[in-house]
Amino acid sequence: MSSANTLTRITPKNITDQEFFYGHKACAGCGGSLAVRLALKVLGERTYAAFPAGCMAAVGFIYPQMAFTNNAIITTFPGVASMASGIAVGAKALGIQNFKTVAFAGDGGTADIGLQALSGMIDRGDDVLYICYDNEAYMNTGIQKSGLTPFGTQTTTTPAGKNIHGSKTQKKNLFEIIAAHDIPYAATASIGYPQDYIDKVQKAAQVKGPAFIHVYASCPTGWGTPTETSVEIAKEAVDCGLFFLAEYENGDYRLTRNPKQFASVADYLKKQGRFKHLSDADIASIEAHRDHKWERMRRMWNHQ
Amino acid sequence: MSRPVKQNFIRPTHIEGFPVGPQFTAGHLADTNAGWRTFRPVVNHDTCIYCLRCYLVCPDGTIFKDNGKIAVDYDYCKGCGVCAHECPKNAIEMVKEQL
Amino acid sequence: MSKKREFISGDEAVAIGVKLSRPHVIAAYPITPQTITVERLSEMVERGELNAEYMHVESEHSAISAAMGASAVGARTFTASSSQGLLYMTEGLHYASGGRFPVVMMNANRSVALPWSIYGDQRDSLSLLDSGWIQVYVEDAQEALDMMIQAFRIAEHPDVLTPMMVNLDGFILTHTYEIVEIPEQSQVDAFLPPFQTPNKMCFDNPKNMGFSSQPNDNTEFKYQQNLAVLNAVKVLEQADTDFAAMFGRKYNGMVDEYQSADAEVLLVTLGSVTGTVRDVVDEMRAEGHKVGVIKIRYMRPFPEEQLQNLTAGAKAIGVLEKDISFGYEGTVYTNVNSALAKVGNTVPKLNFVGGLGGRDVSKADIRNMFLKLQRVAAGEAYKTVDFFNLNVETNE
Numbered sequence: 001m002s003s004a005n006t007l008t009r010i011t012p013k014n015i016t017d018q019e020f021f022y023g024h025k026a027c028a029g030c031g032g033s034l035a036v037r038l039a040l041k042v043l044g045e046r047t048y049a050a051f052p053a054g055c056m057a058a059v060g061f062i063y064p065q066m067a068f069t070n071n072a073i074i075t076t077f078p079g080v081a082s083m084a085s086g087i088a089v090g091a092k093a094l095g096i097q098n099f100k101t102v103a104f105a106g107d108g109g110t111a112d113i114g115l116q117a118l119s120g121m122i123d124r125g126d127d128v129l130y131i132c133y134d135n136e137a138y139m140n141t142g143i144q145k146s147g148l149t150p151f152g153t154q155t156t157t158t159p160a161g162k163n164i165h166g167s168k169t170q171k172k173n174l175f176e177i178i179a180a181h182d183i184p185y186a187a188t189a190s191i192g193y194p195q196d197y198i199d200k201v202q203k204a205a206q207v208k209g210p211a212f213i214h215v216y217a218s219c220p221t222g223w224g225t226p227t228e229t230s231v232e233i234a235k236e237a238v239d240c241g242l243f244f245l246a247e248y249e250n251g252d253y254r255l256t257r258n259p260k261q262f263a264s265v266a267d268y269l270k271k272q273g274r275f276k277h278l279s280d281a282d283i284a285s286i287e288a289h290r291d292h293k294w295e296r297m298r299r300m301w302n303h304q
Numbered sequence: 305m306s307r308p309v310k311q312n313f314i315r316p317t318h319i320e321g322f323p324v325g326p327q328f329t330a331g332h333l334a335d336t337n338a339g340w341r342t343f344r345p346v347v348n349h350d351t352c353i354y355c356l357r358c359y360l361v362c363p364d365g366t367i368f369k370d371n372g373k374i375a376v377d378y379d380y381c382k383g384c385g386v387c388a389h390e391c392p393k394n395a396i397e398m399v400k401e402q403l
Numbered sequence: 404m405s406k407k408r409e410f411i412s413g414d415e416a417v418a419i420g421v422k423l424s425r426p427h428v429i430a431a432y433p434i435t436p437q438t439i440t441v442e443r444l445s446e447m448v449e450r451g452e453l454n455a456e457y458m459h460v461e462s463e464h465s466a467i468s469a470a471m472g473a474s475a476v477g478a479r480t481f482t483a484s485s486s487q488g489l490l491y492m493t494e495g496l497h498y499a500s501g502g503r504f505p506v507v508m509m510n511a512n513r514s515v516a517l518p519w520s521i522y523g524d525q526r527d528s529l530s531l532l533d534s535g536w537i538q539v540y541v542e543d544a545q546e547a548l549d550m551m552i553q554a555f556r557i558a559e560h561p562d563v564l565t566p567m568m569v570n571l572d573g574f575i576l577t578h579t580y581e582i583v584e585i586p587e588q589s590q591v592d593a594f595l596p597p598f599q600t601p602n603k604m605c606f607d608n609p610k611n612m613g614f615s616s617q618p619n620d621n622t623e624f625k626y627q628q629n630l631a632v633l634n635a636v637k638v639l640e641q642a643d644t645d646f647a648a649m650f651g652r653k654y655n656g657m658v659d660e661y662q663s664a665d666a667e668v669l670l671v672t673l674g675s676v677t678g679t680v681r682d683v684v685d686e687m688r689a690e691g692h693k694v695g696v697i698k699i700r701y702m703r704p705f706p707e708e709q710l711q712n713l714t715a716g717a718k719a720i721g722v723l724e725k726d727i728s729f730g731y732e733g734t735v736y737t738n739v740n741s742a743l744a745k746v747g748n749t750v751p752k753l754n755f756v757g758g759l760g761g762r763d764v765s766k767a768d769i770r771n772m773f774l775k776l777q778r779v780a781a782g783e784a785y786k787t788v789d790f791f792n793l794n795v796e797t798n799e
Binding site for chain 3: 045046048050057058060061062063066067068069070071072073074075076078079081082083084085086087088089090091092093094096099116117119120123124
């Protein structure tokens with residue numbers, strides 16, 4: 001029984017009316033901004049939020065348009081975890097009480113350039129919730145491949161031509177990289193399952209120490225999807241098994257959603273401009289990789 | 305106020321009026337986003353069941369609870385259409401803006 | 404009241420100066436020859452002498468990043484580095500000054516790879532003059548301790564709000580033991596009040612910090628930042644005066660000098676080599692040579708006016724520095740030459756480049772510099788840049 005279960009569950013009915021991320025210049029339908037908005041509504045006004053140079057920084061802090069109503073700061077690109085650590089430790093040293101520090105970074109800012117600082121933050125046990133909103137490429141600079149770009153994705157640095165058929169590498173296993181630190185709490189989530197995401201943020205916020213959430217967040221601009229389908233497509237990624245919902249707690253992994261049957265991978269991929277070029281063989285290889293991953297997760301992890 | 309509103313911002317004319325370094329009042333909005341929109345969400349309150357799905361999934365937080373009814377802050381709605389697409393009752397219609 | 408004195412290294416003097424300044428957060432990563440400072444600080448925290456959070460960061464990049472985060476909520480913060488570590492911080496150095504975070508850093512001046520060398524020169528910090536930090540260079544362990552205390556006061560002053568780097572020559576200062584007077588905590592507390600700023604993230608008045616500015620505002624922020632470093636001149640001079648009144652030690656602000664008033668030839672120095680130069684000045688003065696030395700203490704803000712005045716009577720000037728900007732000349736020389744050119748000082752100005760990668764600068768070397776300056780003053784031809792004491796023949 002986790003401590004979060006003794007709390008009143010936050011739902012759309014009782015969540016604060018306050019908006020903390022507002023008037024920003026993110027693209028219409030931005031999944032990352034929804035991930036940030038919902039998390040801040042769960043965490044509340046006594047929150048310091050840190051963002052590395054990236055989309056959320058670029059769209060939220062354009063003087064004199066300040067889109068965060070809580071305390072917020074842009075950090076260096078590699079330094080969101082370390083600056084968030086400094087905030088949390090500095091506030092503690094000053095005797096400030098009853099506050100939360102949260103770091104938000106994209107897939108590149110987390111799994112690539114920010115990974116070292118994140119590892120240090122977890123290692124020190126600093127009281128920071130780190131949320132990676134994963135839109136599977138460097139979107140702020142114009143859709144370049146990151147360490148979390150999946151196999152076959154067309155980006156502006158992995159063109160889909162005859163020789164290079166999009167990204168040649170699989171997504172890094174970020175969730176398990178983080179869990180391998182023996183972090184007190186880590187989870188994956190998707191903006192396509194917003195209540196599950198809210199639940200996990202609420203749970204992570206109760207941790208005194210480092211916590212991590214990897215949230216799948218669509219990017220209509222980078223993915224070539226209609227703006228209105230942003231939440232739906234993030235749900236479909238989970239339903240077809242290309243993303244998974246899980247938790248790591250007290251040393252144990254747990255699938256929090258374990259579909260009996262997967263929805264069609266092809267349907268999910270073909271809705272997106274970034275996957276339009278994929279051949280049947282490519283899709284079959286993506287499915288095989290998915291099945292291999294799920295076979296291992298189901299075998300190795302406890303699940304409901 | 306649960307949401308910030310546009311402020312009348314006057315750019316400082318003397319250097320001493322500038323913020324000391326890049327730090328400024330949280331939630332200070334000098335601009336709206338309404339001009340981005342080509343379609344506006346219009347809520348049909350007769351079919352709306354107030355399930356709050358639209359409020360939950362709005363990336364901009366511009367859908368709010370207004371005395372038991374769903375309302376939209378048209379100063380900041382960008383017209384992405386997620387609310388209408390996610391509505392289980394098709395109670396939100398995206399209506400073309402008149403230019 | 405008897406003064407408390409200890410026989411300690413430069414690194415240990417820094418640690419004591421930092422402890423007396425009561426920082427809230429220390430974030431540092433080990434690197435030779437800075438390491439002893441952070442070891443001592445962690446011991447002070449362990450013993451409860453220092454009530455600070457010691458952050459074991461995993462890199463120098465994170466050290467400065469964490470220090471900025473703590474500073475952004477109003478904490479007094481300290482970090483320390485050297486050489487490769489300082490360069491790994493570079494992004495954060497510019498960020499801290501632009502963000503107006505008054506972090507204080509100790510830098511143990513060390514050579515920069517390649518080739519690898521753990522020994523001293525000043526190429527690490529001098530390559531970062533444009534990073535927006537106030538830079539002071541100290542001459543001995545006492546000055547190192549005293550400047551840590553002054554650094555917090557200068558950096559945190561509301562007219563300045565700019566990070567400050569206190570530079571010590573690696574090994575020559577960091578690892579050399581000297582008798583150092585330890586200030587009383589109560590006096591330090593009176594000299595250095597707690598850090599107060601409205602420009603921080605707090606819950607009564609939330610802030611969005613580190614924002615982006617568009618081309619129509621960006622220059623104004625940079626103008627303001629330049630002004631802040633210029634404002635530091637008055638603030639550091641006042642700190643020097645107040646420090647002297649309280650502790651009895653005066654460092655003369657931006658520059659110090661020795662026997663410069665009637666000197667015909669002058670050496671301009673930076674850091675620990677100054678002590679050796681003073682000895683040579685004494686010896687040569689006893690022989691009747693009119694020689695003198697000007698010690699630059701602050702490289703940023705730069706003592707332009709002081710140098711213009713102090714060098715006005717000299718017939719030849721040498722800048723002795725442990726630095727070279729490849730393909731041109733030493734950076735200290737460039738700065739000095741620029742200052743003097745503005746007042747039309749056209750006497751010969753030579754750049755003595757040496758002491759790189761820990762090579763000793765001997766009394767004989769310094770004597771030769773003075774003698775050469777005398778010959779140049781008398782009309783001998785010269786080349787501006789002189790790599791003195793090379794151990795090989797060259798084609799020059």
